[in-house]
Amino acid sequence: MTDKRKQELVEQYDDAAFALMMDEYAEEEGEKLLKEFEAAMAAGEVPDVPESLDERCRNSIKSEFAKRHRKTKLTRFRHIAAKAAVVMLVLVGVAATTIGSVDALRVPFLNFWVEHFERHSTFAFDDSESPQSDRDLLSPLIPDDYQPIVVQEDDNGLSTLVYQNSNDQFIQFAVTLADGEFKYDSEDAIYEELKLLNHRAYLLEENGYQMIWLDETNGLIYSVLATEFNRDEFVAFCQNIAEKFN
Amino acid sequence: MIVPLSKIDHPIEENPKFVMDFYEQYKSYMFYAARKFTTDQQECEDIVHDAVLRLLKHTSTLHSLDHNKTITYLSLTIRSVYLDRTKSGMKKEHPVPNTSLELLHAKQDPDTDEEFDYEAKWDAQILKGALSEKDWNLLESKYVIGCTDDEIAQAMQYSPDSVRTLLRRAKKRAKKILSGKE
Numbered sequence: 001m002t003d004k005r006k007q008e009l010v011e012q013y014d015d016a017a018f019a020l021m022m023d024e025y026a027e028e029e030g031e032k033l034l035k036e037f038e039a040a041m042a043a044g045e046v047p048d049v050p051e052s053l054d055e056r057c058r059n060s061i062k063s064e065f066a067k068r069h070r071k072t073k074l075t076r077f078r079h080i081a082a083k084a085a086v087v088m089l090v091l092v093g094v095a096a097t098t099i100g101s102v103d104a105l106r107v108p109f110l111n112f113w114v115e116h117f118e119r120h121s122t123f124a125f126d127d128s129e130s131p132q133s134d135r136d137l138l139s140p141l142i143p144d145d146y147q148p149i150v151v152q153e154d155d156n157g158l159s160t161l162v163y164q165n166s167n168d169q170f171i172q173f174a175v176t177l178a179d180g181e182f183k184y185d186s187e188d189a190i191y192e193e194l195k196l197l198n199h200r201a202y203l204l205e206e207n208g209y210q211m212i213w214l215d216e217t218n219g220l221i222y223s224v225l226a227t228e229f230n231r232d233e234f235v236a237f238c239q240n241i242a243e244k245f246n
Numbered sequence: 247m248i249v250p251l252s253k254i255d256h257p258i259e260e261n262p263k264f265v266m267d268f269y270e271q272y273k274s275y276m277f278y279a280a281r282k283f284t285t286d287q288q289e290c291e292d293i294v295h296d297a298v299l300r301l302l303k304h305t306s307t308l309h310s311l312d313h314n315k316t317i318t319y320l321s322l323t324i325r326s327v328y329l330d331r332t333k334s335g336m337k338k339e340h341p342v343p344n345t346s347l348e349l350l351h352a353k354q355d356p357d358t359d360e361e362f363d364y365e366a367k368w369d370a371q372i373l374k375g376a377l378s379e380k381d382w383n384l385l386e387s388k389y390v391i392g393c394t395d396d397e398i399a400q401a402m403q404y405s406p407d408s409v410r411t412l413l414r415r416a417k418k419r420a421k422k423i424l425s426g427k428e
Contacts, residue, residue, distance in 0.1 A: 014417055017368055022389035023315070025370030030314030033321055037275055049277045053291040057269060057298045064302045065262035 103155075114150060134159035137244050138173055141237065146171055158220075169228035170208075173241070178219045194235075196242045209234040213242060265305055269298065272320055279324040289331075296327045307392055315390075322391050330401060368424060376423045381416035388413060 040046050099105045135151055142163050150162035156177065163171040191204040201213035208227035211234065215222065222245065224238050273294070280293040300323055301308060311319055374382055387393045387401070395413075399406045 014421070018385065018417060018420070019389050021368040021370050021373075022385060025374075026315045026318040026390045027312075028314075028371075029321075030316065030318040033317045034314060037278060037317070040278065041274075046274055046278050047281065049273045049294075050287070050291060053277070053294055054273065056291070056295050057273065058266070060295065060298060061262065061265055061269060061302065065265070 110152070114152065134173070134175065134245075135161055138241065141240050141244065142171060165228070167228070170226070171228075172223070172225040174223045175245075176221050176223070178214055178216075178221045196238055197246060199242060201238075203231075203235065205231070211235070211238040213238075215245070264309070265302070268301075268308055272316065275317065276320055276324060279321050280328070283325070283328040293324060293327050293331065296331070297323050300327065304392070318390060322386055326387070326391065326401070373420050373423055377416070377420060380412075381419060384409075384413055384416045385420065 037046070099109050133153075135148070138161060143165070145165045146163035146169075147165070148161060149164045150160060152160040154160075158175045158177065159173070160175075161173045191202050194201050194203055196211065196213045199213040199215055201211055204210045204212070208225060209229060209231060210223065210225040212221060212223045214220075222242070224241060226234055226237065229237060276294045276297055277290060280290040280297075283293070284290060297320070301320075307319070308316070373385070377385070384398070387398050393401075395406045395409045398404075398413075399409045402409065404412070
């Protein structure tokens with residue numbers, strides 16, 4: 001055993017011995033003081049505790065425990081809130097991973113989101129390494145004050161792009177597969193048939209302008225809608241798009 | 247006659263009723279003990295109230311004491327409050343120099359223990375009469391009231407390290423007395 005260890009043990013021994021000795025002293029002394037107090041009480045020499053002091057002490061005790069109770073409640077609330085936050089985080093994480101990775105869940109979810117939160121939804125996909133996307137082709141043609149709010153691509157790589165400006169004017173571009181006969185029939189809308197490059201196109205006027213044309217070579221139908229342009233501007237706009245996507 | 251309180255199983259910190267009952271049982275004694283130090287009514291009330299505030303910080307200790315030890319504990323607490331109030335009052339009028347020869351000597355003396363006879367009787371009454379008031383108060387604060395070194399340091403306006411040094415010296419002197427070597 002080293003001297004240092006011995007010294008430590010001696011200190012511990014002394015500490016214990018003093019504690020025991022003083023404990024015995026407290027017991028003896030308490031007995032003496034109690035006898036003295038009881039004798040004083042019997043002799044009527046113990047004054048009453050003043051009402052003001054009594055009230056002060058009681059109030060202090062009550063407010064101390066009220067403070068402890070508040071602190072305990074706050075601590076418990078924090079523990080529960082922290083646990084609930086962790087549980088929520090885990091649930092959201094699991095849900096997001098599940099929805100993101102399962103097509104059958106992702107598509108309906110995104111469609112629901114677009115349908116109900118159309119003005120505030122932006123879906124973006126990093127296509128920096130892939131061939132130029134529809135968005136890349138279209139962006140240079142979109143006026144500067146328009147911002148994309150929907151950028152959507154389906155499983156066939158066909159896009160729906162929606163742009164909006166600060167005046168709540170829209171430009172919508174969509175590409176779909178040409179199934180069956182290309183024909184537009186609207187009894188109420190004003191429309192005219194025309195040619196866009198060599199493509200058969202329909203120009204409709206109803207709350208803005210919409211152009212739909214068929215790219216027979218690639219089997220695609222293009223649709224462009226804009227709420228701000230006049231007719232000539234819109235036709236020129238669509239002409240540019242048709243050239244870009246030709 | 248003061249009747250000892252029955253002990254309650256759950257933690258005292260969660261039982262305001264125990265503390266309130268404790269206060270009810272011992273308030274007369276505390277007021278009586280305060281009047282031993284001063285007859286000024288307002289001063290007595292302030293001493294008792296301050297003592298209650300101190301007791302609230304050590305409610306777990308109250309729960310662990312038996313009847314007689316509670317009386318000693320309360321007695322020492324009242325005395326401690328009185329001394330602290332007196333010291334702080336004096337300091338305003340008579341600033342105390344911030345030096346302590348005793349502390350200086352304690353730091354200069356070697357910290358080695360002479361041979362102590364562990365067969366000697368450990369009798370607190372012998373020590374009470376023989377030790378200096380300061381040494382005895384240190385031992386009471388540490389082992390009867392159960393103050394930490396930090397609490398003692400705050401009361402005495404020393405650093406905790408200095409308090410540990412002073413306690414070591416006090417115990418050393420106490421052992422000499424008990425061995426009959428002083």
